[in-house]
Structure formats: structure tokens, C-alpha cells
């Protein structure tokens with residue numbers, strides 16, 4: 001049942017205030033400013049013992065894992081990184097006892113991710129799952145984890161599972177951080193930020209008409225560039241992925257600082273740039289990048305927390321805590337891809353050549 005929406009994708013984008021609230025429900029402790037994650041099956045001593053976090057997943061799950069790695073590194077100060085599960089399993093990875101492995105999957109059935117988890121288990125790795133589908137193969141294979149509680153996701157392109165995964169990582173990062181060095185005050189700041197998310201997502205959804213107009217303006221470009229720095233970079237990657245998947249417009253995502261090391265050569269009026277520009281300590285650097293794009297006659301659509309003269313168009317979203325902003329910055333890009341796909345007459349919920357869950361090698 002698509003609940004009166006023309007497409008499941010729009011329904012699932014619109015559900016996000018509720019799905020994020022469901023991911024958070026019962027998991028924030030306001031007394032000690034910690035996360036309650038009963039399914040991890042790890043005591044405090046064990047939780048403290050990890051020296052590294054490795055996150056694996058495929059497609060959008062991998063990009064949400066990149067947001068997760070940044071959250072863990074920023075809040076818990078544990079080195080963390082994300083890698084496509086497929087690459088991980090094919091390269092005979094070193095599996096270490098003091099590394100915490102986290103596998104991400106909406107369906108819980110993606111074969112590459114499952115095979116990576118099985119390989120990890122064979123080598124004695126400790127694996128948590130961040131999974132939407134209860135009782136799925138990946139959930140069963142893991143030592144513990146968190147369910148998203150986002151409800152079934154029907155549209156092939158992932159939206160609500162993406163945001164709920166990022167929120168789950170914020171909870172996991174808070175948990176890992178508060179058994180280490182994160183102060184109660186910073187714990188409180190993150191807890192309060194998490195609680196604000198559903199209402200702020202609601203506000204972003206109200207930008208739908210503006211984003212639709214922008215999508216119709218840019219959808220006919222042969223190609224688009226997506227850029228972001230640090231926290232903005234996984235957002236840019238996911239934005240490019242959404243556009244590719246459902247509108248078939250070619251899109252490239254680059255770290256903003258890498259533009260000048262190659263892809264700046266591509267910038268011209270036919271290749272607009274979507275720039276993710278959060279109001280963080282990198283704002284000035286990002287505005288410089290916008291200037292460089294503009295100097296090459298590149299058109300710019302900026303997603304950020306305030307308008308900037310260097311951009312042709314700006315979508316301004318509410319600000320949360322810096323660490324949590326990537327979650328909110330993703331949502332305009334979901335709507336952008338959706339409206340671009342509709343404008344181009346694509347089969348939004350079932351894009352060509354793709355399957356919702358890839359259960360083969």
C-alpha cells in the first residue's frame with residue numbers, strides 16, 4: 001500500500017520523521033546521556049577494548065557507513081572507516097581481535113555483505129549488524145547489533161533505511177564514546193540533537209516545492225558533479241548515487257578539495273555542481289571551492305545552512321549539532337533525485353537494471 005502517494009519512494013522519504021523517531025525510541029537515556037542498545041551483547045569492558053572500527057555494506061548502505069565511521073571517530077575517537085562489503089571480502093582482509101566490525105544492510109540479505117560477515121566470523125571477528133529486516137540472514141549471522149525499526153522499504157532506492165542507519169550509528173557512536181572519554185555535557189548535546197531530528201526532517205520536507213522546481217531546472221543536464229568536504233562528502237556520494245539510480249543522469253561525487261586535482265577540468269555550464277556546504281569549521285574552504293567552480297562558469301546548487309552569493313541556487317536546511325548535520329543534509333538530495341526522475345519520466349520505484357536486494361554474487 002503506497003498510502004495515497006504516487007510512488008513508494010516519495011512515501012518512504014515522507015515517512016522519515018516517523019522512522020527516525022522509531023529508530024531512536026527507547027534508546028536515549030537522559031539521565032546519563034548515553035544510548036541504550038540492548039542488542040549489542042557487549043559489556044562495558046569489552047566495549048572499551050576495541051581499538052578500531054571497520055564498517056562494511058553495499059551501495060547506499062556503504063555510504064551511510066561512511067557517515068557512521070565519521071561519527072564514531074569524532075565522538076568516540078576510535079579510528080573508523082567504511083569499505084564496500086564486496087571489496088572487503090575479495091581482498092583477503094586482515095581480521096584483528098581488537099577491531100569491531102559493523103555490517104550494514106536494509107534487507108539483511110545482500111549476498112556480498114553476508115559473505116563478508118561469514119568470512120569475518122570464520123576468522124574470529126566480532127561483528128555487529130545494523131539491519132532493517134528482523135531475522136534476516138545477516139542479522140542472524142552477526143554477534144549482536146541494532147535493528148532500524150524503519151518498516152519495510154519497497155522502493156529500490158534506499159531513503160528511510162539510509163537515514164535510520166545514520167541515526168543508528170549516532171547512537172552507537174554515543175555508546176562507544178560515553179564508555180570512553182566523551183563528557184556528560186557532550187553526551188547531552190548529542191542526545192538533545194538526536195531528539196530534534198524528527199521535527200527538523202518535517203521542516204525539510206516542507207521544502208518539497210522549492211526542490212521540485214530546482215530538480216526540474218537541473219534534471220536535463222547531461223551530467224552533474226556532487227561535492228562535499230569531510231562530513232559533507234558521504235552526503236555528496238549518496239546524493240550522486242540517488243540521482244544515478246533513479247533518474248539515470250550521470251553524476252560524480254568528489255571530495256570538494258579533490259576537485260582541483262583533476263575533475264575541475266570537467267566543469268562547464270553543462271555540468272552543474274551540487275555542493276554540500278554545512279555551517280561547520282570548513283565553511284570558508286567550501287565557499288572558496290564554490291568560487292573556483294563559478295570561475296569556470298559552473299552552475300551551483302548549494303545545500304547548506306545559509307544562502308551564499310557564490311551559488312546560483314540554495315536549499316537552506318535547519319542546523320543540528322555539527323556531527324548530526326549529515327543526516328539532515330541528505331534529505332533534500334533524496335527529494336532532488338525523486339523530482340528529477342519524475343521530470344524525466346523514469347520508473348521511479350523500479351529503476352532499470354537494479355534489484356532491491358542483490359542476493360547473488
Ligand code: BG6
Pocket residue numbers: 058059060061104105106107108109110113156157158354355356357358
Ligand atoms: C543495492 C540496492 O543493490 O543494494 C541499494 O539497489 C542498496 O539500494 C544496496 O543500498 C544494499 O542493500 P542492503 O539491503 O544490503 O542495504
